[in-house]
Amino acid sequence: xxxxxxxxxxxxxxxxxxxxxxxxxxxxxxxxxxxxxxxxxxxxxxxxxxxxxxxxxxxxxxxxxxxxxxxxxxxxxxxxxxxxxxxxxxxxxxxxxxxxxxxxxxxxxxxxxxxxxxxxxxxxxxxxxxxxxxxxxxxxxxxxxxxxxxxxxxxxxxxxxxxxxxxxxxxxxxxxxxxxxxxxxxxxxxxxxxxxxxxxxxxxxxxxxxxxxxxxxxxxxxxxxxxxxxxxxxxxxxxxxxxxxxxxxxxxxxxxxxxxxxxxxxxxxxxxxxxxxxxxxxxxxxxxxxxxx
Numbered sequence: 001x002x003x004x005x006x007x008x009x010x011x012x013x014x015x016x017x018x019x020x021x022x023x024x025x026x027x028x029x030x031x032x033x034x035x036x037x038x039x040x041x042x043x044x045x046x047x048x049x050x051x052x053x054x055x056x057x058x059x060x061x062x063x064x065x066x067x068x069x070x071x072x073x074x075x076x077x078x079x080x081x082x083x084x085x086x087x088x089x090x091x092x093x094x095x096x097x098x099x100x101x102x103x104x105x106x107x108x109x110x111x112x113x114x115x116x117x118x119x120x121x122x123x124x125x126x127x128x129x130x131x132x133x134x135x136x137x138x139x140x141x142x143x144x145x146x147x148x149x150x151x152x153x154x155x156x157x158x159x160x161x162x163x164x165x166x167x168x169x170x171x172x173x174x175x176x177x178x179x180x181x182x183x184x185x186x187x188x189x190x191x192x193x194x195x196x197x198x199x200x201x202x203x204x205x206x207x208x209x210x211x212x213x214x215x216x217x218x219x220x221x222x223x224x225x226x227x228x229x230x231x232x233x234x235x236x237x238x239x240x241x242x243x244x245x246x247x248x249x250x251x252x253x254x255x256x257x258x259x260x261x262x263x264x265x266x267x268x269x270x271x272x273x274x275x276x277x278x279x280x281x282x283x284x285x286x287x288x289x290x291x292x293x
Contacts, residue, residue, distance in 0.1 A: 006018070006028075007025070009025055009027055012027065014027045014028065014029065015027075015028045016028055050063075050065075051065065051066060052065050052066055052067050052069075053065040053067060053069055054069070054070060086114070089107060089110050089111075089114075090275075090277040090278075091277070092104075092107060093107065093111055093277040093280050093281060094275065094276045094277040094280070098153040098154070098157075098280070098283070098284070101280070101284065102284075108284065111280065111281045111284045111285075112281070112284050112285050112288050114278075114281045115278075115280075115281035115282045115283070115284050115285030115286070116285050118274070118278055118281060118282050118285075119131070119282060119285055119286070122270070122273075123282070126139040126267075127139050127140070127141075127142055130143065131143045131286070131289050135246065135247065135248065135249055137265075138247055138248050138263050138265045139265065140247060140265075141245070142286050142289055143289040143290050144245055144290075145290075146239070146240060146243060146245040147234060148232075148234065148237045148238075148239055148247075149164070149173050149234055149237050150234040151287070153283055153284070153287050155234070156283045156286055156287055157279060157280065157283040158173075159173060159267070160270055160279050160282050160283055160286075161269060161270060161271040161279050162269045162271065163266070163267040163268050163269035163270070164237070164265065164266060164267040165264060165265070165266045165267070166266050166267065166268055166269060168268065168269055168272075169269035169271065172269060173237060175225075175236045175237040175238065175264075176264060177225075177258075177262040177264060178221075178262075179260065179261045179262060180221070180259050180260065181259065181260030181261060182260060182261040185221075186217065186221070186259070190214070190217055191256055191259045191260055192210060192214075192252075192256055193210045193211070193213040193214030193217065194214040194217050194218050194221070194222065194259060195214070195252055195255040195256045195259060196210035196211040196214055196252070197210075197211045197212075197214035197215050197217075197218045198218070198222075198230065198241050198255050199211070199250070199252060199255065201229065201230035201241050201242040202230070202241060202242050202243055202244060202250070204250060206252075225238035226238045226239070226240075226241050227240075229242055230242035248263060270282070
């Protein structure tokens, strides 16, 4: 034991804390100087950080720090920097025709890549991440060559800008299929016969006798929009009925349901949310998926 009365470990000669467990004493070794200085430095760093940066939460807001820095402000600055870097490209896209854009490989590549980003933000919820659409909900596939309202760059741009069957834009594309069953325009048997006629147009299995009976009804009630041979019409957004692409399904019962009380999708106009350059980029991306005319 030292003169000061503190116990000393006999083996090492080191002062102990006086604590002992099962005959094992706890040595009172001092902390390494480097560790102690580092600990003090972290305290100083923390105090300086509290002063300079947002750190302490208050009732309605937090302390802002003398530098006025915030992660939101940093994001805004970074986005502004990116927007400034893109401004030249976007201005060119807004001013040029689609033909001129496509004649500039660098500009066209930028437009398609940027359009893909915009597509992921506002279009994938309905059309899918790969633009494959959804037959269950009637969202068109944008990667095939079957277009309700036309697949040229100009047609797609108009659809993107004004939408379909919405009330916000007076220039929205609009067409309406009569509810032949719900409005008692056709009987159940007539609807089923027409459904068999529709299936026959695309070579699907059908009741031949029913298809023949429904042919006259098809010509008087359906051909005006869908065409005599079911080729469809982009002028009124009437889908082709003589191919293998079906918006709401090709089963007999699905076709009967559509004739009886048709589902008709809507699309919002994007002209108010997106500028012309962004809508052109969206158009070029959709057109590049492989189905553009």
